[in-house]
Amino acid sequence: MEAVPVDRMAEKVSTPFYCYSAAAIRGRIGLCQSAFEAIGATIHYAVKANSNLAVLGLMAEAGLGADIVSEGELVRALQAGIEPRTIIFSGVGKRRAELLAALDAGIFQFNLESLPELEQLADLCRTRGCTANVSIRVNPEVDAATHRHITTGVKGSKFGIPIEQMASALNLIAASDGLQLHGLAVHIGSQIVEPEPYRRACRRLRRWVFDMRAQGHAINHLDLGGGFGIDYGDGRCLDYRAVAAVMEQELGDLAVQIAVEPGRSLVAEAGLLVSEVVYRKEVEPVPFLILDAGMNDLLRPALYQATHQLVTLKEPDGVPEICHVVGPVCESSDTFLRQVSLPQIAAGERVALLHAGAYGAVMASGYNSRDIIPEVMVSGDHYTLVRRAVSYRDLMAYELPE
Numbered sequence: 001m002e003a004v005p006v007d008r009m010a011e012k013v014s015t016p017f018y019c020y021s022a023a024a025i026r027g028r029i030g031l032c033q034s035a036f037e038a039i040g041a042t043i044h045y046a047v048k049a050n051s052n053l054a055v056l057g058l059m060a061e062a063g064l065g066a067d068i069v070s071e072g073e074l075v076r077a078l079q080a081g082i083e084p085r086t087i088i089f090s091g092v093g094k095r096r097a098e099l100l101a102a103l104d105a106g107i108f109q110f111n112l113e114s115l116p117e118l119e120q121l122a123d124l125c126r127t128r129g130c131t132a133n134v135s136i137r138v139n140p141e142v143d144a145a146t147h148r149h150i151t152t153g154v155k156g157s158k159f160g161i162p163i164e165q166m167a168s169a170l171n172l173i174a175a176s177d178g179l180q181l182h183g184l185a186v187h188i189g190s191q192i193v194e195p196e197p198y199r200r201a202c203r204r205l206r207r208w209v210f211d212m213r214a215q216g217h218a219i220n221h222l223d224l225g226g227g228f229g230i231d232y233g234d235g236r237c238l239d240y241r242a243v244a245a246v247m248e249q250e251l252g253d254l255a256v257q258i259a260v261e262p263g264r265s266l267v268a269e270a271g272l273l274v275s276e277v278v279y280r281k282e283v284e285p286v287p288f289l290i291l292d293a294g295m296n297d298l299l300r301p302a303l304y305q306a307t308h309q310l311v312t313l314k315e316p317d318g319v320p321e322i323c324h325v326v327g328p329v330c331e332s333s334d335t336f337l338r339q340v341s342l343p344q345i346a347a348g349e350r351v352a353l354l355h356a357g358a359y360g361a362v363m364a365s366g367y368n369s370r371d372i373i374p375e376v377m378v379s380g381d382h383y384t385l386v387r388r389a390v391s392y393r394d395l396m397a398y399e400l401p402e
């Protein structure tokens with residue numbers, strides 16, 4: 001990774017740790033910008049994928065906006081230097097205080113996900129005598145054929161306003177003093193590897209834009225969300241240019257500003273989870289490699305049966321063997337890889353799990369009273385600790401009753 005051997009970092013930063021490449025992130029940002037800016041779309045990085053301040057700093061440096069889902073993400077985005085006027089606030093459960101914080105920050109747009117949320121924001125604007133740009137996040141009922149835990153745009157999903165409630169939403173917005181209708185938003189899921197689901201979503205949006213304009217509503221903004229899939233090792237991924245082409249074909253004549261909210265695809269491939277083999281457990285029929293990283297550090301395999309390929313940090317030698325790769329957490333689902341062919345790896349050797357830059361560190365927990373592990377960013381020929389470990393001692397802090 002860049003010019004710093006990961007093994008050298010592991011001498012200084014104890015394993016397990018996350019390691020990101022600034023050059024790899026900048027490379028992905030460049031590809032994303034050249035595809036979407038060519039169709040005039042704006043890019044709002046989905047902060048949830050990796051909210052490390054150093055990562056957000058790279059997004060700010062490139063002039064990207066942000067898609068946030070909490071006050072915490074708002075504060076991080078602002079701290080990293082992302083312009084408030086480029087921030088979109090998504091999420092089904094935005095609390096009053098969070099809406100208020102975003103109003104105070106002067107963000108670009110609120111994506112409304114329910115009628116009660118809409119009324120809450122209208123009430124806040126009335127009380128404060130201010131206005132807010134809003135888009136209605138509609139549930140487009142498009143199945144993006146991804147893992148069921150990360151599909152978001154199908155009937156019965158908790159995300160977005162059902163199309164049957166669109167008329168009520170429009171009436172409430174029209175009746176409010178403070179809400180200014182910008183447009184519509186959809187987000188159909190994550191790790192989508194085909195452009196076709198986007199085409200279906202665009203076609204639905206297109207019809208709604210015509211319907212709403214016919215009713216006299218000004219629809220000037222369409223937010224297509226994120227979800228662009230990366231290659232986790234099976235060769236399947238989505239090229240930004242393919243999605244941008246679909247958006248241009250389906251929506252290009254509507255005179256709307258298009259926005260996208262990529263998360264995973266900007267950061268996943270730029271991250272490694274570096275770990276050490278604690279033990280080799282020689283059992284029949286398949287030996288176990290037991291790592292010092294566990295499901296509390298990288299939850300994706302346990303939660304979504306996701307595969308993160310493993311590489312060794314030294315030159316592989318000997319005949320490959322079939323083994324299971326597991327973590328130390330007391331759950332059978334704390335398994336990174338089952339029945340995988342790897343070069344012989346001894347206890348004490350270091351390995352790296354690939355494509356761990358998205359939905360890795362951000363989903364970590366202190367389960368089993370383990371530490372939250374550190375994060376390192378490599379840039380050129382140097383590396384920086386960009387988040388310290390949080391020790392189980394700090395996670396233990398609690399107030400004793402008087």
Ligand SMILES: Cc1ncc(COP(=O)(O)O)c(C=O)c1O
Nearest residue numbers: 046187190226227261262263264
């Ligand atoms: C509203 C919204 N926008 C953007 C994203 C980013 O998705 P991805 O990381 O798959 O690009 C998500 C997450 O799925 C989301 O919920």
Ligand SMILES: N[C@@H](CCCC[NH3+])C(=O)O
Nearest residue numbers: 150190191300304358359
């Ligand atoms: N956390 C998921 C993606 C969720 C996207 C957010 N809606 C993953 O690791 O794949």
